[in-house]
Amino acid sequence: MREVTREIQGLSVSAALDVLAFTPKKAAFLINKTLKSAIANAENNANLKADGLVVKEAVVGEGPTFKRMKTRARGSGSQVLKRTSHIRIVLTDDVAIETRETKKAKREQDKKGGEGGAKPAAKKEKKKTARAAKK
Secondary structure (H helix, E strand, O other): HHHHHHHHHEEEEEHHHHHOOOOOOOOOOOHHHHHHHHHHHHHHOOOOOHHHOOOOOOOOEEEOOOOOOOOOOOOOOEEEEEEEEEEEEEEEEEOOOOOOOHHHHHHHHHHHHOOHHHHHHHHHHHHHHHHHEEE
């Protein structure tokens, strides 16, 4: 479930619904249902328009665990843990929408800004001095 929620964080609501519709996991159906409920709550309770909403936060927390028994050989039994979870989705209209193109451009700027060349040379010198000390 957490894998699917990480995919939709920072996306617009329409993009998040598209991602969830084409994700082949059971969790995607449950998160899609929760996201639609959050959109309806934002429209009805906070008077916000669905077009401008962004998924600010999508968190899956651990819920209560149901403990059941399964019969085993020779009259013994083992415990079966049926785990549940709490899905929390926070929508906002304040955050700028990040698309794949803007994320890609941001990564390229980070790569260009990080090309100093001084730090890798310093690391190599430290390794050489450590090898010389061992000999």
